Amino acid sequence: ILGGFFFFNADNFIPFNASDTSSFNAIAITGTMTLYAFLGLECATIPADNVKDPVKTIPRATLLGTLITTAVYILGTVVVMGLVPLDKLTNSPAPFADAMKVMTGETGSYIVAGGAAIAAFGALNGWILIQSQLARAISHDGLFPRIFKKENSNGVPVWGIVIGSALSSLVMLMNYTEGLVEQFKFIILLSTLCTLVPYLFSAAAYVAISLEGKKSKKPGTGIFILGGLTFLYAMWAIFGAGEEAVFWGFILLLAGTPFYVWLKWKNNLQNR
Structure with missing residues (x-):
């Protein structure tokens, strides 16, 4: 991120609102999509039974993690916008890789793209496991079918994983006629x-x-x-x-x- 400021071009920020909507609507939808990156912070309460002094530890860890993540997101986004021209950034499928390409060439962009893919698989793995835990907790409260709290021999709510993953795939198919973006x-x-x-x-x-x-x-x-x-x-x-x-x-x-x-x-x- 720090190295990107040496290749920074402030002209890439003009126009600030490149959408076809008003600035108010553009800021609103951007705020909603940005919130998506922070979803799951409440999942820090899931391992509360195994955390020392969870009443203090979990809120502190959540706030600290959110602040650090916010700083990284803001700095990273500003650097990418300053490195990649708006016309290319609009249609870029891998903006961070394109930004790295400006600084180091093709090799650097491939490294960043590979790291992003690994991070995406790790996040997906985490979400698959988390969704089953949430369904199991709700099932124990009597607000979800009992199948979601059934566990295999390793204590994993396997049906929650299977059903949750299937429903997620179904939702993706609901909008299959649109482009990938x-x-x-x-x-x-x-x-x-x-x-x-x-x-x-x-x-x-x-x-x-x-x-x-x-x-x-x-x-x-x-x-x-x-x-x-x-x-x-x-x-x-x-x-x-x-x-x-x-x-x-x-x-x-x-x-x-x-x-x-x-x-x-x-x-x-x-x-x-």
């Missing part, structure tokens, strides 16, 4: 939207739970400020997802209603 963009926005819904309710729940715990005291304004800002940000990011992602996200959320009713009915029968 548009397809990837659609998946990012849809995934982010589905995550923003619980974020939005979590912000409201934070205020409600905080007020519940302060019945005998006057609630501080910080509770309303933090909860309100989080709620507004989630709403703004949902707006940035766009009409298509919001439409399909709404359909997916409604599709889960029959499963919720069925599970509640089964749980009531078992508790009688």
Whole structure:
């Protein structure tokens, strides 16, 4: 990143908004797609049982990791935009490799492309394992079918991995008529939207739970400020997802209603 500033060209940042939409809409959709890169930070709570003093350790690690990641993302993006001209960057399938090519030539671009591929496979592997853990936790709470908490001899919720991976593949096929870039963009926005819904309710729940715990005291304004800002940000990011992602996200959320009713009915029968 530091070496890239020696080849920096500030003219590559003009025009700042190269899209066909207004600056407000462009910033909104950029904010939503940027949030996709930070999804999963809540997964730090999954190994809480195996972490020493998780109440303090996990929040600190999450905040520190988020700050470091943000700094790397911002610096890396600024350097790439400063090295690669806008007309090439718009259609580039590997912008970091193209930026490295400006500094070191073909060899450097191949090395960066190879590293990006390895990182992508590692991230994919992590997400596949995480999705099964989340489904298993929800199943233990009685809000997901029991098949998701079934484990093999090694303690792995294998059915959660299989079903989750199959559903992810199905979602990708929903937009197969579009180009690869548009397809990837659609998946990012849809995934982010589905995550923003619980974020939005979590912000409201934070205020409600905080007020519940302060019945005998006057609630501080910080509770309303933090909860309100989080709620507004989630709403703004949902707006940035766009009409298509919001439409399909709404359909997916409604599709889960029959499963919720069925599970509640089964749980009531078992508790009688």
